Amino acid sequence: MASLDFKLSVISSMFLNGADTRQPELRAASVRGQLRYWLRAFLGIQVASPKEIWQRESAILGSTEFGSRISVRLFGSPEVDRYPMLPHREGTREHVSPGWAIKPGKTFTLQIATRLGIDVPDDLLSALQLWSLLGGLGKRSRRMMGAIEIRSDHPGWYRPPQTPQELKEAILSVLSRASISSHAVGDIPGFPSLHPDHSWIVIGHACHDPKEANQEFFRQLLRTGRFRLQQDAFGYTKGGRRRASPVIAQIRRVKDEYYPVITAFRSKPLEQKHADVLREFMKEVTRYYGGIHVWGGW
DSSP states (O other): OOEEEEEEEEOSOBBOOOSSTTSOOOOHHHHHHHHHHHHHHHHHHHOOOHHHHHHHHHHHHOOSSSOOSEEEEEEOOOOEEEEESOGGGTTSSSOOOEEEEEOTTOEEEEEEEEOTTOOOOHHHHHHHHHHHHHOBOSBTTTBTOSBEEEEOOOTTSOOOOSSHHHHHHHHHHHHTTSOOOGGGTTOOOSSOOOOTTSEEEEEOOOBSSHHHHHHHHIIIIITSGGGGGGGGGGOEEETTEEEOOSEEEEEEEETTEEEEEEEEEOOTTOOHHHHHHHHHHHHHHHHHHTOEEEEEOO
């Protein structure tokens, strides 16, 4: 059996469910879900066919028809405390929704293992790296909660970025492993894809801590001006209908500072009018932060 160990650190409050509401649990199944999400997004750069993407994804992570080639394990005990889930509401009459979360600074060992004689697939490592650079885990993980940092001695892993430019280069080093499919151009995918015609990544400016980054993102960008009146473009729940936000707003630590990393996806069932709002939003994100354009745009 081949196995790789990674050090996973929590960067911002991680709100997770558990059997006890006062004890959030970091489960391997949650990590597998993130690996599947980012693997699919990565494969979307090079493959236009949803069927082929599903086949390649299932060959690695399994499906209802056959098992997975890999197993995911987590080692470590969470330390928890109460934190505001909506810190951007502090100082207003709105409720900040405090909840129990895994504390920033807590570390876990993440182990990925394969069956005997099988190497850890390169595409899976790319998905893990993209999650570590762009994603998060738990409730509000698209709004800067549950930020993570993953470190490894694996020769294919990126060096910890020392500048925002190095963070950009780390992201591009992963995305460039995929050959961009020309067939995806103009055809809006039915799932979040990192194809450069249907995704957009921007790095913002430095903040002192995750709370400052969160409050600035909401107060100066997401909930201000014309975007305040266009909130359906950023996800909604209406009766039995729900659409997750097409914007993943996360933060990453570079030395002792925290940088917003904003990723937007254009995928079905996103309406054209909402895609237009997202385009204007990402332009404003870039302008406001004096941001570093990393990838994509439409």
